[in-house]
Amino acid sequence: MTLLALADVTKSFGGVTAVGGLSFTVRPRHVVGLMGPNGAGKTTIINLISGLLHPDAGTIRLGGQPVTRARPHEIAGGGLARTYQNVRLISGMTALEQVIVGSYLRRGTSLLASILHLPAARAAARATRADAMDLLARVGMADRADTLAETLSYGEQRRIEIARALASQPKLLLLDEPTAGMNAAESAEIGRLVHALRDDGLTVLMVEHNMRLVADFCEHVVVMNFGRKIAEGPPAACIADPAVQEAYFGKQRDAQRHRA
Amino acid sequence: MMDIVEDLWAAYASTLGFAMVNAFFALATYATLSAGILSFGAVTFGAAGGFLGAQMVLHSTVPLPLIFLAAGLAGAVVSLLVAMIFLRLESHWMALASLALVLITRVVVLNTPDLTGGVNGLSIPQPLPLEWLAGLLVVTVGAFYALDRSWYGIAARAVREDTSVATCMGIDPRRIQLIAMGISGFVGGLGGVMMALMLQFVSPDTFFIHVAFTMIAGVVLGGSHHWFGPVLGAAVFTALPTVMQAFIPEMQDIGNGAALLLIMIFLPRGLLDPRAMRLRRARK
Numbered sequence A: 001m002t003l004l005a006l007a008d009v010t011k012s013f014g015g016v017t018a019v020g021g022l023s024f025t026v027r028p029r030h031v032v033g034l035m036g037p038n039g040a041g042k043t044t045i046i047n048l049i050s051g052l053l054h055p056d057a058g059t060i061r062l063g064g065q066p067v068t069r070a071r072p073h074e075i076a077g078g079g080l081a082r083t084y085q086n087v088r089l090i091s092g093m094t095a096l097e098q099v100i101v102g103s104y105l106r107r108g109t110s111l112l113a114s115i116l117h118l119p120a121a122r123a124a125a126r127a128t129r130a131d132a133m134d135l136l137a138r139v140g141m142a143d144r145a146d147t148l149a150e151t152l153s154y155g156e157q158r159r160i161e162i163a164r165a166l167a168s169q170p171k172l173l174l175l176d177e178p179t180a181g182m183n184a185a186e187s188a189e190i191g192r193l194v195h196a197l198r199d200d201g202l203t204v205l206m207v208e209h210n211m212r213l214v215a216d217f218c219e220h221v222v223v224m225n226f227g228r229k230i231a232e233g234p235p236a237a238c239i240a241d242p243a244v245q246e247a248y249f250g251k252q253r254d255a256q257r258h259r260a
Numbered sequence B: 001m002m003d004i005v006e007d008l009w010a011a012y013a014s015t016l017g018f019a020m021v022n023a024f025f026a027l028a029t030y031a032t033l034s035a036g037i038l039s040f041g042a043v044t045f046g047a048a049g050g051f052l053g054a055q056m057v058l059h060s061t062v063p064l065p066l067i068f069l070a071a072g073l074a075g076a077v078v079s080l081l082v083a084m085i086f087l088r089l090e091s092h093w094m095a096l097a098s099l100a101l102v103l104i105t106r107v108v109v110l111n112t113p114d115l116t117g118g119v120n121g122l123s124i125p126q127p128l129p130l131e132w133l134a135g136l137l138v139v140t141v142g143a144f145y146a147l148d149r150s151w152y153g154i155a156a157r158a159v160r161e162d163t164s165v166a167t168c169m170g171i172d173p174r175r176i177q178l179i180a181m182g183i184s185g186f187v188g189g190l191g192g193v194m195m196a197l198m199l200q201f202v203s204p205d206t207f208f209i210h211v212a213f214t215m216i217a218g219v220v221l222g223g224s225h226h227w228f229g230p231v232l233g234a235a236v237f238t239a240l241p242t243v244m245q246a247f248i249p250e251m252q253d254i255g256n257g258a259a260l261l262l263i264m265i266f267l268p269r270g271l272l273d274p275r276a277m278r279l280r281r282a283r284k
Helices: A042-050 A072-077 A095-102 A111-115 A119-138 A154-166 A184-199 A211-217 A235-240 A242-249 A252-259 B002-033 B042-059 B064-086 B091-110 B130-149 B151-161 B163-168 B173-199 B209-222 B229-247 B249-266 B274-283
Strands: A004-013 A016-026 A031-035 A057-062 A080-082 A172-176 A203-207 A220-225 A228-233
Touching (some): A016 A042, A016 A057, A016 A220, A016 A228, A042 A072, A042 A080, A095 A154, A111 B151, A119 B151, A154 A172, A211 A235, A220 A242, A228 A242, A235 A242, B042 B173, B064 B173, B130 B173, B151 B163
Parallel strands (some): A031 A203
């Protein structure tokens, strides 16, 4: 039983192979970490899964359906939501509106009803608003609902982005470095939120290159370097893997030579 | 003394009428701009509505409300046809293509005299009741207000500000932009028939570059991020020449230009800017 399956996925930019023959699967209700040093191809993978890029070779399946050539909005419709490495909120919108955009797929009313301001459209809009408020409360941002999101702190913007991703009620959530730029307490809070979401039935694939956070957050880890998988398994075993140690810290004898 | 007052009223009553007609065109432009499309297409949609409306007045006994509806639908049909071709283009090429469309429209109007009266145009023996113009404008603005608050309005803003993020939230940008073009077509078609009845005359020059200029300037002036911006901008832009004429006739053009420049420099996002209002609120 898998929710997401990548098989032999390859993507090159010009002559550079960003992802080379990568295969891995994500099981439902798991928190899976995608780890690797800078330039390993982690964000490329996230962009391939969400449909912003298409692989040169290989297949991607979401919930059993092939989505290799699907467009991003179709993949989102299939139950995928994501956040970005550099927070990408919409300029000019309040925190609440950001989350309402995320609930587009569950709008529940027609264009004509909206133009005519019919009671059904107003009721649907009220329900959307209430759901968005609940999500803001869930990430601890309810008191900032009517604040212009771009005026909030980086950590607050990250939490709004997660609430926005949750608004479509996805099956799979892709988090691209959710704790970048956060301090230890804020990171731990994100970790608790991710675990609570998993307990509610959500599956999470998160890019993270902070080893300690991966060890704390994830049940399963895929480690990449130069676009290839170098290790996969439980976090502790992966981090102890010599290949992973080498990718992150260089070769042992290099270190010894430096010391000498 | 009484004569002067009456003259002023006569001048300003027609200015008010044209401000409302221009508001339709500005709203039609805002409809596409708010979904990330810079398009001059409303001129063409206006021509479709204007000439159809003129022909209906001349050759049928259809009541005015139905003529308005037909003109709006004619604009919408043309806009959707145009959208199917143009939405394949990148945004700046789309803007250029829509400008080319305005030029093509004039050539087509000139060369189909049976439909449009050709170079002589068509005289329309039917004045436009101002209450109809005002009433329909209020209804249209109300619809824009409702749309702005709806899922569509919020999705359109997302497409305009960051298309890539919008698609990852399940929004199909082509669908949103197709809807935007349809709305622009309907409102542009309405503007066209209003213009025709207001002038009681349509010719190839009725729907040409000056309309495109007025409507774009109106939207920029009023604010392209707020549903009321285009109405305000169209009003200011229509009134400005008249006011300048009354006070400093010898420097009218200079005054117009200077006023526009000042607004562009100090209010680049227009007179009404929801983002700036929210920033001010946040600072308090």
